[in-house]
Every structure is written in C-alpha cells, then in structure tokens.
Amino acid sequence: MLCVTLAALAVMGAEAFRGKDESMPLGGLGIVGIIGAAIASVLLWNRNASSFGVIVADNFGLFVTLVLLIVGVLTIMFSSPVLRRDGFPKGDYYALVLFAVTGMIMMAVANDLLVVFIALEILSIAVYVLTGIRRDDPRATEAAFKYFLLGAFSSAFFLYGIAFTYGLAGSTRLDRIGTYVAAQSMSDNPLLLVALGLLLVGFAFKISAVPFHMWTPDAYEGAPAVVTGFMSTGVKAAAFAAFTRVFLSSFEPFSGEWAPIVWLLAAATMILGTVVGVAQSNLKRMLAYSSIAHGGYLLVGLVAANQVGKAAILFYLLAYAVTNLAAFGVIALLGTKDAANDELRDYAGLWQTRPSLAALMTVCLLSLGGLPPTAGFIGKWYIFSAAVSAGYYGLAVIGVLTSVVSVFFYLRVVVMMYMSDRQAATAPPPVPTVGMAALVVSVGVIFWLGILPTPVLDFAAESIATIF
C-alpha cells in the first residue's frame, strides 16, 4: 500500500539522512536531515499512513513529530558554539542527538507497545551518553550514571507492564488492546489493573512525575546545559505523546480508574516542582524543578481527557519546548569552558553587560511563568480551560496557584539580572551568532504563539480530531 511505504519513508528516510552524519560530522547536515523529515511529515499530513500496523503517522503523531523536529533544530543550533567551546566530540554528539530525535519520533508515532519500548530505549541510551558527555566532570558522570540506573529500572517496569498486557490482551498493538479493554470491566480484572499501573509507572519516570522524579534534578544539573534543554523538552514531549496515546486511546474505557491516580500525580507534581524550585540557588536545578512542575501541568490536560485537554497537551508541548529550550540555550551560551556559570548569582547584573541576552531570558522566564502575551500564557490557559470544562476546578486552582509560586522563582532570576549589581569579576563570554539567532527565533515564536495562537491552536485541535 502506498500509505505504508510513505510512512516507512518518513521514518526510515529521516533515519537514512541521519546515518550519514556519523561519517560526516556536521551540524548542518543534521539540520538538513531534520528539515527533510519535516517535509516528509508535512506531506504525510491527513493521510493517516501506517506501516505494518505498528507505526501510524496520524496527525497527532505528526504534530508531536514537528515539535520534536523543532527541538532538534534548536538543539543543534545551540550546540554548535558550545561544542566548539568545550571541545566535545562533534560527530558523536550530533549522531547521538539525531538518534535520540529518531527515537522520540518513533515513540510519537508508535502504535504498538513494543515499538514504544524500542523507541524509548533508542532515545534513552542516546540521552544517557549525552548526559555524561563531559567525561572529565564528576558531576556529569554521576548524573549519567544515576539517570541510567533509574532509567533502566523504569524500563523494566514498563516492559513488565507490556508483558502483563500481552498476556491478557494477546497483542501489543494499541488498537487491539483497545478493543480488548473496551470489552472488559475493571472489577473482575485485577491483572489489567496491575498492567495499567506498571505502564503508568514507566511513563511517570520518563516524564518525571512526582514521586518518580528523583533522577531529574541531578541529571539536569549534571548534564551540559544544551543537553539538559534537549532532555527536558524532547524526552518529555515524546514520552507524553506515547503516554497520551496509550492512556487516552487504548485505556480510555478505564479512565474512571486511572484518572484519580493521575489527578494525584498531577497535583503532587505541580506542588512539589514549584515548592522545591523556590529553594534552589542553581539555575539549572531550578529549571529542572520547574520542568517537573510543567510536567504536572501537562498531566492536568491528560486528566481532563476531553477534546480540549488533548489539544491543550499538544499546544503546551510546543510552547513549553520552545520556551524551555531557549532558557537553557541562554544558560549554555553564558557558560565558558572552565565555568558553567549556572549559579543564580552568576546572573547578577547581566542586564548591564549583556542587555539583549537578559531581555531574551526574561521573555523565556515570563513565558514559563505563564504571563501574557507569551506562549506560556496561552498554553496554561488552554490546559486549565480543559480542566475547568471537565469539571476539575480543584486541579485548576492548584495549577494556577502553583504557577504564581513558580513566578516567584522565575522572578528571582529576573531580580538578579536586572536589580542586582554585577559581582562576578569576569565579563560574560561574547554571544555567538548562531546561538543568538536561535534565541531570537525562539523568542519570536514565543510571542507569536502568545499573540496570534489561532493557527496553531486550530492545528492542534485538528490533529487530535482524527484519532481519538
């Protein structure tokens, strides 16, 4: 069938482009590959192509794919000056990033639990290595090791969940599981509940939902800032795509069972992420906790489980990905080979020395805090309107209150940049053009999504219309 080949081309074609990069280590080539994949996914739009039934390039998957490709491009753009500065092995680095992106895309379009698992492993292993790519830094090594161990645990949980599901449903295909589940009732099927729980734990690890978030702050702090930005956006987006697909299509009939649990997860994640974030003095660690909290907001969309909620997840993923990546981009650009410059006090008086960088960072932080007219505001508004329209007023109130608390710690950075005098003796490094361009583009997107969100909102609504 034509559709099958097209889908295969999309995924495999993108991979083929990527394969070359190992021999020709150039970020530019990676970008070319990503643009190729983007064109392929635009062409696949509305076709609902599927390949062997285990990979479906439906609009939902393609939307996430496009988000992931944006993440990929921005990551490469932020990385190129960092690589030159810190002397990372270029070829390996780009190849790993691209492999991770491949895994993420696969995860977004997977229609089979096993494919989800394979994709998870592809992306995880690449990201483990990226985390520890600064081999001479003990913090990075520790982070990578911790991440790897806990990640392996979560994979085991996930696999166990798949095994249970297979044992019950006789298939790992999501659509077949869906038809099986729809015919069951929860009360006489404790095994199904176990399977559901195990899968939930596996996903919760990857999106670092409380209480499965322990690895996040360490891994995010230890990894180079660019990689942290990449992990916190790409991995989260991919995991959420799969999470949404598994829970809102296959296990939708049991939403009465899992929604209260996810409700609790969401509330705990939002609260813990923001409250602990307040106490941080390291910017990367602070943003790590903030990204945990953002995972909580995304979970709110999942709990709401209505049309608005699903589209809200998609929009939020895009808004969050661009904003968070740009914020980490600023951190990366401010570091030097010897010093990461990621403590809060390193930002004192940044306004005096690098006014444009400080302004761009401020926009990112305000967007993360959900203030208009930025993408973050529209995203939060969309998520909470989903919660309200599903009747979850309590969750919405928790959400908005925690976002006020989060504004408090984002403002601490702003206070440092604008209202404190410079203490550091050395001037911050000059800002490379590529990185600056990526930042300006991101901030442009943040404002665009914040002021004229209609096209993207419609796009998101359209992409969920086809499958759920």
Added chain:
Amino acid sequence: MLLTLSWLLPVAGALLLLFIGNADGRRDGPIRWFSLVVTVATFVVTLVVWAGFDAGSSEFQFVERYPWIPAFGIDYYLGVDGISLLLVVLTSFLSPIALLSSWGSIERKVKEFSIFMLALEAAMIGVFLSLDLFLFYVFWDAMLVPMYFLIGIWGYDQRIYAAIKFMLYTMTGSVLMLVAILGLAYLHSAATGTYSFDLLKLYALDIAPQTQMWFFLAFTVAFAIKVPLFPFHTWLPDAHVQAPTAGSVILAGVLLKMGTYGLLRFSFPLFPEAAGYFAPALAVLAVIGIVYGALVAMVQPDMKKLVAYSSVSHLGFVVLGICAMNIQGVEGAVYQMLAHGVSTGGLFLVVGMLSERRHTRLISEFGGLKAVVPRLTTAFMIITLASIGLPGLNGFIGEFLIMLGAFRWDPRFVVVAGLGVILSAVYMLWMFQRVYYGPVTHEENVTLRDLLPRELAAVVPLCAMAFVMGIFPTLFLRPMEASVNALVQRVQETQTLRAANEMQNARFKMQTVQRPMR
C-alpha cells in the same frame, strides 16, 4: 480604530525605543521628549474619543470587534461606555505628567524606563477598554510586568522586596479570577453550545446562585487586592513607598482604580445576586479600611507612606459607593475614582518633588518651607485640600455623592465613614502644617530650589483639573450618567426579579405542603 490607536500608540513608541541604541546615555534627552510626545498624542486620541462620545447612550461606543481565537469565542473586542471613558482619559492624562516628573529623578537607563512606562500605559488603557474577558485578563496581567520592573529597578532601597510582593499579591488574586473566567466561558458553552468570553453575552447568562457565590468571590478577591480593600492592602504601602515618583503616580492614580473598575464592570453586573449577598460584608470591610487607613496615615513619619495609607482610606469610599449600588453611590464612586486619581497622583508628585530635593521623605526633616519654596507650597496646598474633599475642589463631589448613596442604602455606614472624612482632614493638614509652617528647623532646607518650569508643567495641569472637577462636576458626571443608570438598573432588576421568583417559589412550596393538610 481610535480605541486601538489609543493603546497601540504607546506600544509602537515602546517598540521603536527598543531599537534605539542608548548604551552610553547620550540620547537620553531625545528619548525623554519622544516618549512625552507619544503620551501626549495618546492623550489627544482619548480626548477625541471623549469629544465623539454620545453621552445620552448607555451602550458601548467606538466598538471594535474582530475574531481572535474563534475556536473559543475569543474576540478582540473593545468599546467604551461612560464609566470606562473617563478612566481612559485619566490614564492618558496622568501618563505624560508622570513621565515629566521623572525627568529630574531618573538618570539611569532612561530608555528602558521610558519603554516600561509606555508599555504600562498601553496595558492600563487596554484593561479599561476590553469587553472580552480573555482580552481583559491579558491586559490585566501584562500590566504587572512593566510595573514590576519600574518598582524593582528604579525604586528606593527596599525596592526588590516591594516589587516581588506587588507582583505575587496581584497575581494570586488574578489567577483565581482566571479560573472563574474559564468557568464562566464553560457555563456559557454548557448553556448555548459555544464558548464565549464576550462580556455582554456573559451578562445575559443565567447563573445558579450557588455558582455565583464562588465566581463572585474569585473575581472580587482579585479586585479587592488591587483596590486595595482592607485586609488585602499590605502590598500597597510597600509598593507605593518604594516605587519611583512616576511609578507611584501611576500606581495611585490609575492602577488602584482597576480594582474598583473591575468591581463595577465585572463582579457586580455578572453576579448580581451574589453581589447583593456579599455587599454588606464588602461595605463593612470598606468602612474598616476608611477608618483604619486614616488612623494609620495619621501616625506615619514618612510622607509617601502617609499618602499611601490615605489611598486605602479614600478607596474605601469608592467601594462603599459601589456596594450601595444606587445611582448616587455609583456615580459618586466613579467620580471619586477620577478625583482620587488626580489628587493622590498629585500628592505623590509633589511629595516626590520635595523628597528629590532633600533625599528624604521624613516629615520631621522639613518645616517652615512656606517661605523657602512658595510655589511648591501653593501646589501642595491645593492638592492637599483637594484630597481632603474641600467643597470647590474635586474630592468633595465624589465623597458627597457616595455618602448620599450610602445613606439611602444603610445610614449606619455613613456614620462611620464620616469619621474618615474628619480624620483625613486631620492627617493631611497636620502633615502640611509640619512641613510648611513654623520656623525652618533644618539648615539644609534654607537653600531648597522652588519649582522649575518643567515641574510646574507637571503640577499645574493637576491643580487646574482639581478646580475644574470641583466647580464643573457636570462636565464629568454627564457622560457617565446613562451608563451608571443602566448598570444600576441591571443589577437591581436581576436582584429583585430573583427575589420575587424566590418568594413565588416559596409560596408555591408552602401551598403544596399545606394542601394535604387541608
């Protein structure tokens, strides 16, 4: 187009400034003039709106409406009625004055200061013009950011604490309002099938009394923090005292009015029954605020703090007038908002001028300035008297109308509120006396400069306005009359209608209960 122009003009000015290089402060002069011209032009635009405004109609005028996010029924929807019209004019009137006052005191980062001031003006005008709740919320929240920077960067020594406190207090209130706004839109979709944030459509929505209570509280807490109503006022003294003069002028002159405007525009007409239920409680808080603010103001050694607490007291009057929900009360409230904007804006201005000269705000550092700075003394006196509410000046009309309205509603409130009027005379005149009369006690004060032409240009319009508003109140009352009438009617009608229905229901129930007994 005019309404869009009135908020887009400052935004355009700010954007233009953004791209002007001024790293070494060489272009400070032109930048100051440029932003002044932009704000004056905005003022002219709002005057044109006023000139074209049909005072006989209670409808929204100059309406502009374009779909913005159609999937959720969100429109870019602007319009003015008699209530918002004058507040918009007040905003654009105070903005150039505030900018002018900053010319002497803001010497660091003039470009950024001007950008934030212009952005602030745009957001404030947007708040008053929005007829779509989503749009309103966007402006409402967007306004916090420039104000935060104005306090935090150019404020006094406690500025960071004050800026963060201001931001967090206001945001806490406003996010709860956001949930209520979303809830309203959802109710609209449940009732009609489509989401809508259109204020007029939401007015028409029939909301169950129980739901009204919650939504009313969510909206009202947001506005009460902004007003600030006792006991939500603790951010205000910090923010006012720490803000630079221009920031204080805008904060006292316009920002506080947003709270009372919100009560009038949203809380009361959207949830009339809940409003009827909570109005006495709100009025009690308002009256407490009137007396408490006045008492605390009396013992302040710091002039700026004194003026800040006097705002708590004066805005208590406004809330009292709104709670009365009759024509006199509401007209008085709107009038008092305008009057307070002029007189308290003016007070912060002259206090700022005084403290710039001596770099202190303590009353005890001054004394006997009457002979040293006669022009400043005159300006200070006019504004002081205006603030007290002397007949012939602006403060009198508003307070009088509010008392009248409140008396018709419940005379007990007036008795206590009247105390506030007396107290305000005490603390204001006492401060005036300590600063300007008596011998010159501090040597440094002998050589103080009197007002410069630039400062005169900032103060004279305010003093003149105080007289105009005091002598020709009709000029300002006439445009708001129709709108206020319509508003009061809407709220009261729904209240009585519902009450009548309930009575009927109760009677019906009684009959059904009684019937078997017969």
